[in-house]
Amino acid sequence: xxxxxxxxLFNVLIDTGLNLLDFLRDRLPDNVDDIxxxxxxxYDTASQRVxxxxxxxxxxEDSQILGKTVALAxxxxxxxxxxxxxxxxxxxxxRADIADRVTDFSDKVRExxxxxxxxxTGTYDE
Numbered sequence: 001x002x003x004x005x006x007x008x009l010f011n012v013l014i015d016t017g018l019n020l021l022d023f024l025r026d027r028l029p030d031n032v033d034d035i036x037x038x039x040x041x042x043y044d045t046a047s048q049r050v051x052x053x054x055x056x057x058x059x060x061e062d063s064q065i066l067g068k069t070v071a072l073a074x075x076x077x078x079x080x081x082x083x084x085x086x087x088x089x090x091x092x093x094x095r096a097d098i099a100d101r102v103t104d105f106s107d108k109v110r111e112x113x114x115x116x117x118x119x120x121t122g123t124y125d126e
């Protein structure tokens with residue numbers, strides 16, 4: 001294959017490359033400081049995401065689960081208090097009803113905790 005056959009392909013590739021560079025040059029900011037700020041911001045965002053992901057994989061993430069649990073407990077307490085205040089039954093009936101529901105719920109939790117998931121055998125049942 002001689003140089004004469006490669007010349008048109010070479011010219012097309014160079015022309016395409018120059019057009020692409022010209023197009024990209026028009027889209028880039030004129031100021032180098034703007035480019036540095038954009039690159040720095042992107043780098044900071046990416047490094048923060050990688051840091052959070054690696055912490056999560058190591059189990060070191062700051063999930064604030066204790067704060068969320070306390071907030072849930074406070075919300076449940078407020079809900080129960082309001083429920084007791086506006087309940088249609090007497091105090092004894094309401095307490096007995098709440099105790100029955102708590103017992104039923106705890107029985108369901110114990111039942112679910114006692115169940116074992118089916119183990120994986122690696123074979124198909126036939």
